[in-house]
Amino acid sequence: MAKLNYHHLQYFHAIATHGSIAMAAKSMHITPQTLSAQLNLLEVQLGYSLFERKGKRLILNEMGHITLSYTQEIFSLGDELVHSLKNHSTDFSFRFSIGVTDVIAKVFSFNLLKSIYQMDNSIKLVCKETSLEVLLGELAVNKLDAVLSDTSLPTGASLKAYSHLIGKCGLSFFATKALATSLKDGFPKSLDGQPFFTAGEGSNQHLNVLSWFNELAISPKIIGEFDDSMLAKYFGKAGYGAFCAPTILENHVVDEFDVEVIGRTTDIVEHYYLISPERKVKHPAVQHLLAEGKRLFAKPMLLN
Known part of the structure; x- marks a missing residue:
């Protein structure tokens, strides 16, 4: 395969941006015939068509999206090169x-x-x-x-x-000092009937924790489900109930949210x-x- 022509990529990018050969040609001050011919050369070289026609518009197909992504990366590197040379810089931003x-x-x-x-x-x-x-x-x-x-x-x-x-790691369970004191003894059975916060419905942690509770035949009172795990920690810190987090985060959770560890399990693995x-x-x-x-x-x- 011959080396790619930088100008061909510029033509392709203009068409992808404007959505039509006529509009792209006008912006580049060349004729639509010339631009169409240059696009055809690029597609022949790549071995794939890059657009699908929908009325008067050209819509990127799957190969077109991939080509556009690489094209934008190539242009970005080109801009960084020009910027570095203009500023006499030897720094290369990777x-x-x-x-x-x-x-x-x-x-x-x-x-x-x-x-x-x-x-x-x-x-x-x-x-x-x-x-x-x-x-x-x-x-x-x-x-x-x-x-x-x-x-x-x-x-x-x-x-x-x-x-x-x-x-991978297990899960640690947390609560404020006042609540943790009563929950540490007999953990995890001690969670039965206690207010508890879980990860958002549909998440792996949510499903795994509820399944684990079911296996233990306990029913903590789920009073909150949060996609953002930070919310569960803030509610736990405020004393509304217990919550869990990956054990690798244990020190951070204890220090940041002023809570204590109730217990841990490796039956659930993150x-x-x-x-x-x-x-x-x-x-x-x-x-x-x-x-x-x-x-x-x-x-x-x-x-x-």
């Missing part, structure tokens, strides 16, 4: 984009991701937090280099990627995965995070 599922505690994300700056302080860290489904979609089109998740890549996923297990596409498995930042993650889990309950 960009690492990672998605974090919204159920991962922010304190864990921080303690893991801050190690990125140990690699090179010129690194630009870009972090997006949302659902795993959305993040995997962005991973597929090269908008992300990796995803930090509490679950592995779903079975049957079309994305060619690897789920690297960073570590997993942490770093999902990366095949082409990014050897990415230096991915390898660094894997090593740092294993270091964090080597000393459980010491995350602050």
Whole structure:
């Protein structure tokens, strides 16, 4: 395959942005015929069509979205090159984009991701937090280099990627000192009938905790379900009820929210995965995070 022509990518980007050859050609001050011919050359070189026609508009297809993602990254690097040369700078800003599922505690994300700056302080860290489904979609089109998740890549996923297990831990249960004093004895049976906060409905932790309660034949009084785990901790701190969190966060929860540990269990296990596409498995930042993650889990309950 011949080397890509930077101008062809500019033409393609203009069409993708404007949604039609006529509008893109007008913005670039060239004829629609010339622009159409340049797009055809790019598609022939790549071996794929990049758009689908819907009326007068051109809509990116799957290969078009992938090409657009790479094109934007190439243009970004080009802009950084020009900026560095204009400012006579030898600094190179290495960009690492990672998605974090919204159920991962922010304190864990921080303690893991801050190690990125140990690699090179010129690194630009870009972090997006949302659902795993959305993040995997962005991973597929090269908008992300990796995803930090509490679950592995779903079975049957079309994305060619690897789920690297960073570590796993049990759950710790917390309450204010006044409440914890009465709940420590006989834990976990002591939770029966007691006010309790859980993770949001549908989350792995929510389902696993309720299943564990069922196996123990106990029925804590669920008075709150929160997608944001911070809310559960704040309500627990205020004395409204007990709550749980991954054991690796234990010291942080005790110090930050002035609560005590009621008890722990390893019957429920929280997993942490770093999902990366095949082409990014050897990415230096991915390898660094894997090593740092294993270091964090080597000393459980010491995350602050």
